Amino acid sequence: MPRRAAAISAMPRLRRLTRAELPADTAALARWLIGKTIVHDPSSADWGDAAGAGGRLAGRIVETEAYLPGDAACHAFRGPTRRNRALFLERGHAYVYFIYGVSFMLNVSGGAAGTGAGVLLRAIEPLDGIAAMQANRGTARLRDLARGPGRLARALQIDFALDGIDLCGRGARLWLGNAVRETGAIGTSLRIGISKDAHRPLRFFERGSPFVSGTRRLNGG
DNA sequence: AGTGCGATTGACT
């Protein structure tokens, strides 16, 4: 394994969120996740040359969308398949899928086992492993590293290998962490990029955050 | 086995 320079991390120590802390209602979960952290600790074999301390990639969640049971826009709407089975796991599991032949998307499953609901993570504010995220994304602009769900997954090195893992599992390499600072006011809007059940106000974001995707109109000015 | 399309992105006018 290559030697690497010790990196100084200004990151506060993160605490793993337990499943009991996650709201059982998926729309509530989507709102609650704003301000929390998402952390990926890839295996050392997957560390890039620009990896941060311990190879860690982490960010503050600033934008989410909820996909609910009975919601035609939810991938679980037509029942379980091989692709969407992770949505039916108890809340707090990762659902990863590939879209447009281009992008991976990272979701957190919601509700009780068998429910078929989840929360799409649409944007994060980069916190740790920023140099690695810049390498993963091919840009240095902090604001562009993870603004949008496909970019978020690319920055965090998310792919099918993480589909179905328990984010609340002991020692999980992808996990949810506590908020590192006070969370700002939370805005609500329609979900982005869907055609079915498009009228539901199930997108949540931290108001004023430059790391949020979407238009000025959706983001309330 | 073939078809249509999607919870997007990046390049371009």
Place this chain on the structure above:
DNA sequence: GTCAATCGCACTA
């Protein structure tokens, strides 16, 4: 603002 890329999946037959 517009638009093509690209492929896994669900659906039809």
